[in-house]
Amino acid sequence: MRHSDEMVDVVLVFEETRVKCHRLVLAASCDYFRRMFQADMQERDAGEIPMKDVSSNTGLLLVEYLYSGNIQISTENAQELLAVSDRLLLTKLKKCTEEFLCEQVASTNCVSLKNLARLYGLETLIEVTHSYLNDHWKKLNDMESEIDQLTEDDLIALLTTHGSDEDSFLLLQKWVRSSQERTGRFMDLLQNLELTLFSQEFVCRTIMSDELMQNPKGMKIIQEAMESLVIANRKESLVVGDFKGNIWFFPFTKCKFYSVTSSSDGFIVSGGRNANNATRRECYAYVAHTRQWRTLPPMSVxxxxxxxxCDQDEFVVVGGCKGLDDFLNSVECINLKTLKWSQLPNLPLAQMISNVVYVQSQLFVIGGFTSSTTVSRDVHLFDSTEREWQLRSPMPEENEGHAVPFDSKIFILGGKSKCCMQYDPCTDMWIQLQRPLFKHAGASAVVWKDKIIVCGGNRTDSIEEYDPQSDKW
Incomplete structure (x- = not known):
């Protein structure tokens, strides 16, 4: 009847498409039209009824459905059919469309479909998308458009459920950066994550480097997390702290036998050996006033x-090993302004665990191991004019103490032999001093308030203070 135009009495207009219909059929198959034709509305007697916001293609499908009860739902028309069925009170069509969409849920559309389900009150689709999102949430990190549509409530649900997974932080990062209005929510949303269950490396490499963490609250959160991680893991870590209780960790902790030295604005960590016994070329500088790590160009070996x-803008590395018993005599230097490495002349002997000291702008290399069992007493001075190493008076005895400059002289303290000696570069002479009370093999020493503090060492936690003026411990 419709196709032959018999007894048609109304025209539905979908964009530029006009479809002749029967009021009786429309009213019988659709509550929306029944109410329209029964109410005192201008459409009741109108010859044409504009159907706003319904495309021509969807309009033709809709009319066919109202006459036959059949319709072909596809990914192209499903969302518009859902909107039309909701508007025209077509409950059965709405349910069929919901069932179709439930079968289409994927990582590329789960968030948008969940939002759509909420909009139209589709409880089944809400459950399906919620379950899928919870099981496949990590894929969101690769779906920028879906992250954009993720509501804060849905994000919080994911963060609280998967807050111990490091990918949850990556999801939070991308969510807050997807819109400028969201960045202010970062610190509050961070509370939903269990940072203490992340790895130390992830906290240092990823979380600490995030610019949104560069504030007092963020630093406190990182500090608390790292304190818990250190207590829980008890792994070797490099830590720097201040007298206010603040601590900052080296970004890569699965490494040992690295070298650390102070610099003009913090300190520098270089080299080391990882868990697989592979040597590392990497160098990292910690800048104290910004509390940030920065990566330096790697060493040549x-x-x-x-x-x-470090002396002003020059950072120098001396000797070491590149493999088991493979000692090095090479010396490298990087300019911290230009970040360019250069080679200094090789030392006369390959050695490791030497003492390196600057006194009156002169570079000294003192002692060290020339083999796994041989400790050197040699002292070498680098002549920057001739660009060569000069041999100076050797130490009075072999030792494994630590060297510090003080009052234009060099002090060697500690070691297995409990040594304490002083070298005067002007006279090229050594003198023996009062020995410490404890052995401090492999210890560290630092000048503090006109005293020299020697801390710990192999199998000892003792700390001693030496007064160079009175030669007393």
Whole structure:
């Protein structure tokens, strides 16, 4: 009847398409039209009824459905059919469309479909998308458009459920950066994550480097997380702290035998050996006033057990090993302004765990191991004019103490032999001093308030203070 135009009495207009219909059929198959034709509305007697916001293609499908009860739902028309069925009170069509969409849920559309389900009150689709999102949430990190549509409530649900997974932080990162209005929510949403269950490396490499964490609250969160991780893991870590209780960790902790030295704005960590016994070339500088790590260009060769020192804008690495018993005599220097490495002349002997000291702008390399069992007493001075190493008076005895400059002289303290000696570069002479009370093999020493503090060492936690003026411990 419709196709032959028999007894048609109304025209539905979908965009530019006009479809002749029967009021009786429309009213019988659709509550929306029944109410329209029964109410005191201008459409009741109108010859044409404009169907706004319904495309021509969907309009033709809709009319066919009202006459036959059949319709072909596809991914192209499903969302518009859902909107039309909701508007025209076509409950059965709405349910069929919901069932179709439930079968289409994927990582590329789960968020948008969940939002759509909420809009039209589709409880089954809400459950399906919620379950899919919970099971496949990691894929969201590769779906920028879906992250854009993720509501804060849905994000919180994912973060609280998967807050111990490091990918949850990556999801939070991308969500807050998907819109400028969201960045202010970062610190509050961070509370839903269990940072103490992340790895130390992830916290240092990824979380600490995020610019949104560069504030007092963010630093406190990182500090608390790292304190818990250190207590829980008890792994070797490099830590720097201040007298206010603040601590900051080296970004890569699965490494040992690296070298650390102070710099003009913090300190520098270089080289080392990882868990697979592979030597590392990487160098990292910690800038104290910004509390941030920065990566320096790598050394030309990986090395561990080496010495390092910083003087103004020059960072120097000396000797070390590049493999088991493969000792190095090479010396490298990087300009911290230009970030360019250069080679200094090689030392006369390959050695590791040497002492390196600057005194009156002169570079000294003192002692060290020339083999796994041989400790050197040699002292070498680098002549920057002739660009060569000069041999100076050797130490009075072999030792494994630590060297510090003080009052234009060099002090060697600690070691297995409990040594304490002083070298005067002007006279090229050594003198023996009062020995410490404890052995401090492999210890560290630092000048503090006109005293020299020697801390710990192999199998000891003792700390001693030496007064160079009175020669007393």
């Amino acid at each position: 990986g090395r561990y057990g080496h010495a390092s020192i």
